[in-house]
Amino acid sequence: MTPQTDLRCGVSTCNAPNALACGYVDRTGRSCGFPVCLEHGTTINEVHYCRRHAAILDALGIENTAGYELPSLDNRNVSLVAAVSTELDASIRDILEHNALADEHIVWDRHVKAVTDSQQKIFWQKAWALTGEKGPTITIAIAAPDDIDAQVLVTANSRPISVGIPTWIQSRRKGTHLPPGVDSLERQLYGDFVLEVVRKGVADVRSGLVRRRTSDR
Numbered sequence: 001m002t003p004q005t006d007l008r009c010g011v012s013t014c015n016a017p018n019a020l021a022c023g024y025v026d027r028t029g030r031s032c033g034f035p036v037c038l039e040h041g042t043t044i045n046e047v048h049y050c051r052r053h054a055a056i057l058d059a060l061g062i063e064n065t066a067g068y069e070l071p072s073l074d075n076r077n078v079s080l081v082a083a084v085s086t087e088l089d090a091s092i093r094d095i096l097e098h099n100a101l102a103d104e105h106i107v108w109d110r111h112v113k114a115v116t117d118s119q120q121k122i123f124w125q126k127a128w129a130l131t132g133e134k135g136p137t138i139t140i141a142i143a144a145p146d147d148i149d150a151q152v153l154v155t156a157n158s159r160p161i162s163v164g165i166p167t168w169i170q171s172r173r174k175g176t177h178l179p180p181g182v183d184s185l186e187r188q189l190y191g192d193f194v195l196e197v198v199r200k201g202v203a204d205v206r207s208g209l210v211r212r213r214t215s216d217r
């Protein structure tokens, strides 16, 4: 049943009546309230959300938000980490699979998680790891700091192997309008670049491990 409200959908091409205010409330208590119709929003656990915030909850794998400290209203990094990770997920697992020793298997995050570094700085992250009898041996993570918009950090065993703003986002920031084909090409090139540093990062960790194991003897 369509609810009766006096709000109109805030999606510029829509403006449909009976919109609902986005129910997203961030960890500082700020609420989004952006009005969206049923078509342009998503209802999760009986709460209606705008697209941006529905995507954040989806990336974090959260349905019931009670008790969660949700990212700030304007956070785009959670969705960015989710998008880059989803695109590269199969290839990263392939790379790890290729480098697995006989007793190792792959584990990986299904959702983006909040992690803190040694300085208590928050990062949004998704990780993949090769793990053996003694725990993880190689961990690859794609992360973005909570406080720097669009910065993507790729790490191998917590060591940064790539830090930067993806090129297609840089182009958008410059106000360059990329035709769809060029936009997807830039995304693909960025993905290829990340996979290359991941391959090298995995090889470096592996050779370090091999050396250490040899010298242990």
Ligand SMILES: [Zn+2]
Pocket (backbone or CB within 6 Å): 009, 010, 011, 014, 015, 016, 036, 037, 038, 039, 040
């Ligand atoms: Zn709408």
Ligand SMILES: [Zn+2]
Pocket (backbone or CB within 6 Å): 022, 023, 024, 032, 033, 034, 049, 050, 051, 052, 053
């Ligand atoms: Zn919202």
